[in-house]
Every structure is written in structure tokens, then in C-alpha cells.
Amino acid sequence: MFEQSVRNGRRTSLTGLLLALGDRCLVLPNVAVAELIGYQAGAPAEHSPPWLLGWIDWRNQRVPLLSFEAACGAPVKVGERARIVVLNALGGSRLRFVAILVQGIPRSCKLDSQLNYVDVPLAPLELAAVQVGEQVARVPDLPALERLLEDAGLV
Template sequence: MRAQQHIESDQYREVASLLVPLAEKQLLMPNVTVAEIVPMGQISPIEGAPDWLLGEFTWRELSVPLLSFEVINGHGRPALTGRCRVAVLNTTGLSDSLGFIALLTQGLPRLARVTPEEIAERQGASCDPYDEMVVSWAGETAIIPSVARLEQAYLDFCG
């Protein structure tokens, strides 16, 4: 199974991860992917931005693009409520000028200790364009997002 192959090695039998709630789904990401979860703050709109690019917000004196994972995948825009948080993600290095991107979340994440025995790719589950994989972990369904594709979408918009 692909999901197991990603985390199985002689050195690592467990990956510290976060289950991050979205409007109707949840993301599963290794802790090293998530720089920080912060409260929703002031969002500055970006002129001419696609619907999935909600704007930019200031995090640690940096301007970080805020994306909606639901919208970029062709789903409806989630509500902005008091439960919303922002997941600031470390980028994969596609561009030296883009150190972080952020995703709008619908609440606080939960810690997850992912082991090969507890995770499996959901056979037959349909992936959206920015999903790396749909998995079952400890009886729950989660999406592993493609951070590199999210980065590339933003970089393509910036031209």
C-alpha cells in the first residue's frame, strides 16, 4: 500500500502528524509540514485573485498567501466563523521567494501518531486535483494534501 510505503522505514515507525479540520473533510499532515496554527486575523484581498486565493495575512511580520483548500479543489467556499484558524505550511522549495503558504481551517487540529499498521490508501476513493492521497487512518478518512501543487498554483497566479 502506498500510504504505508511513505512512512515505513528502519528508522521511522511513527510519524507525528496533525488532523486538520476543513468544512466537510479533514487533512492529515506531518507536523513538519505545519509551521503553526494561528487564529484567523485580518485578511488583505489581492486584486484579480482567483476565488481560492482568499488574500494575504501577516504572520510573524511576513505576508503569507491564504488559500481555501475546498475552493481550489472545486468545492464551495467555507464560512468564515469564529472557529476558523489558519494553518501556516512550510513550502517544499519550488520558489526561493515563497517560504510559506496558509490554508483556512475550520477549528483546531488534533495530534495523530501515524504508524504503517494504522494507515492505508482508500482504494476507489476519488482524489481532487490538490489531494495527494485519500487515506484511512485509525478508522477515519483523511486527505493528504499536495503542498507542492498548492504552491505551484499560487506561483502560477503570481506569474
């Protein structure tokens, strides 16, 4: 899933992106991100869950915009550095793309074989927490995120 550097048949490092949210940081493989775009308010959707921020138009497609934090039970925060990351859907649904609200520009990171898991409470849409430099980053459950959209009747 992460881009890998391979030497003599052994994985030496992984390349990912750190996405700053309002109350946590996510780490994703580079290939999961289709594009980073400026913040735009989503077109409202009737009877939508609080984590759905509406629909955005991206490359002539209608894409659901959501708050990962709100989907995990935290309040929605749109800061002055807000951006939108458009993610490639994994193909388990009819979705092709999902947009999530982030607070700033994603940072590239190298993750090596010394990656340490951190024992912290996880939200329902998080698979794990890992130490990336000085920061604890959460690994999101992207298939569960797509199922959340499907279960809400948004796909």
C-alpha cells in the first residue's frame, strides 16, 4: 500500500503523507491521495449526517466532502489553513473519490522498518496509531470510511 524502497529484496522504507486534522494527524500512502485542493464549502445535502460537509465539484465529478474527526465523534473544525484532500476510493463501492477536510498542506514522510505502533485509544475509523518522528499519526480505515458513506445512503 505504501510506496516502497527495496534493496536486495528487503523493504527499507515506505513513503507516505501526514495529513493534519483539527485534533489528530493521519498517515496515508501517497497513492491514496488523488489531489490537494483549496478549501471550498460543500453544497449542502438534505438529511445528511453531521460528518458530511456537503458535495464538492472536482474534475467534473460530484465528490462527498467529509470531516474525519466528526465521523469519529469529534466536532467539525474549519481552520484558516483548511484544505481538501481528494482520496482515491479503494474500489469496494461505487465511489471513485472521497474528499476529506484537512488543516494545512500534507507533509511527505519516510517510514522505515523501525516503525513503532503506539498504544492509544483508537476511534472507530482508525486501524492503528504509529510514531512518525515526534508525532503520533493515525492510520485510517479507508474501506470503513467508504462503507460509512454507503450505509448513510450517499453512494
